[in-house]
Amino acid sequence: MGYSRFLLKRASQGVVVIWGVVTVVFTLRYITPGSPVTFIAPLDASQALREEIAMEYGLNRPLYVQYIEYVVGLLPPNIDMGQSFAAGTSVSSQVFAALPRSLELAVAATLVAVALSIPLGVISATNRHEPTDYAATTFSLVGISTPNFWLGLMLTLLLAVQFDIFPTGGMARVNGTPLLLVDALRYLLSGRPQVMLRWLSHITLPAVTLGTYFTALVTRLTRSGMLDELGKQYITALRAKGTPETLVRFRHALKNTLVPIVTVLGLQLGTLIGGAVITERVFAWPGLGSLLIDAINARQWVILQGCLVVVGAGFVIVNTVVDAIYAYLNPEVTV
Template sequence: MSTYQFLIRRGLQGLLVIWGVITVVFLLRFMTPGSPVDFVAPLDASPELRAQIARNLGLDQPIYVQYAQYLGSLLQGDMGFSYIRGRPASGIIFLRLPATIELAVAATVVAIIFSIPLGVISATRRHEPADYAATGFSLVGISTPNFWLGIMLILLVSVGLGILPTSRRPIGLVPAMEMLIFQFETVGIQTWIRHMILPAITLGTYFTAMIVRLTRSGMLDQLGQPYVKAARAKGLPETLVTYKHALRNTMIPIITVLGLQLGTLIGGAVITEFVFNWPGLGTLIIDAINVRDWPIIQGALIVIGVGFVVINIVVDALYARLNPRVSLE
């Protein structure tokens, strides 16, 4: 099977998964208490006015009719109209999405920079102080809740030391005048980095700790393989054996996890965004839940689900491309 055939097959499977996500998200509105009418209608609204609002929202139709209309609207790129915000839901969601992607990518970069070197050092210096320090860090990182870490960083670094800002950055991929703006001047980049450091560390700490453990276990497995012993017997430098041969083979599962975790970071940035008042999908979803703004909630969850599917397809294709022993079948 060629790469194109593989991608076509995975794409069809991904469409089925996306259809399942859409269905589940649609049904959530009927499974949760409360009605959008309660937040749209005035407090003293008469039953007739409430019924009229329900008709305007399409809530008076049978569920299968609403489901068919919703699918038809999504196929046309229409995620519904937010009566709470008075704007189409798709426009609001896609203006917030870049900020979430920006934070997820920054957290991934932080994880890669710190986790892989720590994992290699931990594996090559097994049962030494460096190994114990790396494994201890990974244990603490995995056990630390993101919201607690974010609050502690704000109190210590921002409030206590006054080094870094505490909340959303004034520049970057942010909604402003219906456009995405980023200032590439030196001052702009410095401002962006200062605002990005604490949220990226908060979101990427768990990710970093997990990759450290994965790199360590993978390196220990590869360093015991016959090809490593043969390379050492030939007199190759230890640095070359470690980084060119052992680490290269270890990177294949790490890349897979990196891709899959990127999707997790996009969907799991809700708490971090809330702590740092980040203008992304996380804060948008929380605000929408508080007022039962279902077009926003459904649209945001569908976008996150589609992101997971796309990233999974890309990672699977990349994994098979990097490892010739893995068949696309």
């Protein structure tokens, strides 16, 4: 199977999985106890008012009609997820406003993890049974064992409250508008570096908190992969030829170790996009996690449904991209 056919096959499978996610989420909406009308209508609403509300939001139509309309509405370029029952605003606008914030936090956490874990894993593997190896292994154990919410609170108390180095939470804002990286870069290029510094100060603690477990996981994975590669015959042959040790470690051993690491990076990135609920809550980060919790507390199933669909679709897309990178690094998987 060629590379193009492999990508087409993975993309087709991804579409089927996304359709399955939409179907499951839509079904859960109707098997969950309670009717949306109950949450919209006043406590003393009459039966006539309840029927009028159900008719207004299309809740009185057959289930298969609502399902078809919902699926068709999700198709590009419209991507209509319905209207919020309480506020009457578009669910799509709320979800897609929160998505870049969660994505930015997830990518920042991934970069923190990669920048720390791969060098630590290489150092640990090349200094086996030495103090540096034990230090890196201990760090991995502590990182995996530390709950994110506790780490976030401790970092806030120490670095934000005690020493006042970082803000306690929230996104950086300019004129009340949340500041994304692209906005910060634009201000930097226009001669306002203080805005970029403000963005960095706000994202550092959430990214470190979210990326710590990830760092520990990839460190252990890099170490085990490097140890396996360094014990193979081609490494012995390279050393016998007089190849510099730096090239042996980084150009050959680490390169062959990256294939499983890329897979884990992709899986974790997909998880971080929708799984940063606790971190976003601790740092008052207005992303998908916070929107999800607010929707649950307010029993806004339409918003909850939109969040779950976007998280599921994002996970599928990330994994499809990972499969493409994996096949590029290791063409044997396309055979």
